[in-house]
Amino acid sequence: MIHFVEYVLRGALAGAIYALLAAPMSLLFATARTIDFAVGAYALIAAAVAATIGGIAGAEAGLAAAMLSAAIMSLIFVGLKRLGCEDGIVFALASFGLSAVIESFVLWYWGARSFIVSYVAASWSLGGIRLDQQGLFNLLIAAIVVVILHVVVRHSSLGRMMRASAVNAVGATLAAIPVEGLQMGVYLAGGLLAGLAGLLVLYSAGIDFTAPLGLTLSGFGAAIVFGVGSPLRCLFGGIAMGVAQALASGYLSEALSAMTPFLFILLVLSMRPADTEALAGGRP
């Protein structure tokens, strides 16, 4: 029993990172009907830069690098739109391209090393269960970010405009809503949050140049488990996935644990709950 509780708690802490990656993904899907596959790469570049420079300045430079990368993606997005592309899959393809560029740049500049920095090694003991402070800190950050996002989306004018442009882009233009600007902003926010996730991974488990794809997919899995469209669901999705992964690794096998995010994705998409309809629908 004690093991079970420990797995659940550890999994929940690990899932915080997924929530940070999932939140911008669900926002981008809601506002631009596409997916940014480069979020994992933003996390990688943030971690690499932060590890190289070190300290607070490093963290800031890391976030800046992630946002710069996201800014490039948003420019590619606008460029494609201006050229008459409305197909979400093409934006997604382009983000694959950018992801490949970033990963390969990191590999070329830093080599195949993995990045890890440990500031807080201490852990608390709670009735025999050890919880590392960095993990709790990660969860706290993720929860704060997600709550802020939730309030912005649900209760602010900005959030209203985002939801409006998501459902009816022409109507939003007619209402003088800067649709393209909003979508670019969401890409940038994705860069910031993914950068933050990258820093937290750097301070906890570490990251190397092969990580981005897995991070992106884990984030996506967390974003859809409870239905896309709300940042709060992303937090629960991230935690659920972290817990499932921890349980699989504790009771079944490492391989199943590694498969968890992918099984989540397949399962959720094939069951098509009402909220993933927007993502799942499209073919008669």
Next chain:
Amino acid sequence: MSFVARRGNTLVLAICVLIALPVVTRNAVWTDSAALLGIYALLALSVGLSYGQAGILTLSQAAFASLGAYAAAICTVRWGWPPLADLPVALLLPALIAFPVARLVARLSPLATALSTLAIGSIIAIAIRSADDFTGGYMGIAGVPSIGFVKAPASYAWLIWAMVVIVVFLYENLCHSAYGRALNVLRFDQARAAADGVNPPMLVSAAFAISSSIAGVSGWLYAHYISFVSPESLDAHLSISALLMAVVGGAEFILGPILGTLLLDGLTRLLPAAELQGVYYGIALIVILLVARRGIFGLIEGGLAQVRQLRRSRSGEVTALEIEASRP
């Protein structure tokens, strides 16, 4: 005449191979490159069939290729099957996995389908890596024998490119068959296809299964040629590379993926640092998406259509359809 005209792509490819390979195989390094390029070309072709024809943006082709490769390695090394006996396994195994998965996800939006293929690819990769006793885990399987009569690298280059020509021939036949035409209708108008009595998910799933078989063959060739497979041989990054190759060349055109492979992978061999491959691929993809969304072949076709239209507009009216067709 009609037989020849309907197999234009095969003929062009066959002639190119017959001219280029004798020259290339005089040099040992080039021969090796030609063999690998052929394997990648098959992988890119499989993407072309899946994405260009059936509309499934697939990110699992390398995983299907590794199924083919491991099928070859396990059948020959572990079970001592004679060479060539493992080919049917390499063909069928990927299809047996791809088909049910496609049935499950083919009704989803293109974006969701793409993600599902990425997920299934990752699951296959993890399964292979963790089935230590069977697949050798991280160590992989060494000592895969050559395919009987084919031993020298030059013969492999010939065999591999012959395989590419055969696949293109079958692919072209498929495109001209009722099945291929139904797929084509499907890409433009799902409702129309369904009204015509086509079963869209079934059709798309079959195309995905065939495409996975092509990937399986490329893996089979890889295993026998390199004589070694490991989880790193055909990893997820290769799936993405194959997709980029197909898109850059023009995924919906039969020869597009092959052209893309030659351009991307051929030119990579001239790059100063191998680590920069991703930078080069990624930028090539983004530029292609911005400049010519239908790939290099699409650019050529658009150019031809414009010339035709220019001639027409001198003599009379331009129809809306033609304008639509000439868009890049």
Next chain:
Amino acid sequence: MTLTATSLSAHYGRLQVCHNIDLSVSAGEYLIVLGANGAGKSSLLGALAGIVASSGGITLSGRRLDQASARVRAGSGLVLVPEGRGNLFAPLTVEENLAIALRHLPGAERREILSEVLALFPILGERGAQPAGMLSGGEQQMLALAVALGRRPKALLLDEPSQGLAPVVLDELIAAINRLRSLGMALLIAEQNVRFAAALGDRFVLLRGGEIIHEGAPAELADRRGTAFRLMGTH
């Protein structure tokens, strides 16, 4: 003149759908653009609002807008209510839809316009917390009008407001649109429902094949064997 279009053409790619249209609407005037399906009504309104590519001149109260983006035109008071109430956001509530329309205004003015709009369409006050998509067709059209009015339009373009509405609801809508006369804006309504058009318009133009082929007064529309009917091709 509040709204003028001179030699205006609308394009989809290289395909031209409206050809050299000249029209003008003065403040307080209701002009009906009549035409059958495919006559080019929606394209004309889209070209005026900037969501369909166009060439030619467009001025609103003397300000040239033909080079401005759809967003700028909407911001300057040239407001379109697209076909099928396309300016509504179905999952958002009535209140949220109105809030988006009024968001650029300072608080006091916002409350003033809101009460004005709710006085025109009292039903919207009762439906505040419901998603726009859950309203009846007539209520949605009222909300679409209210949202457009929230922008304080100098010229309002309505694309087939009668579409999909029952005759009873249609009468309510006619009354509501007639109540807007006090606001003194130029109104351009694209319609194929002749009864609706005759009940609202001060003047009408008839569109066929993307060209204005006839102009006249509503009285003319009462005669089912008159020129207008003949030209429109409805019998």
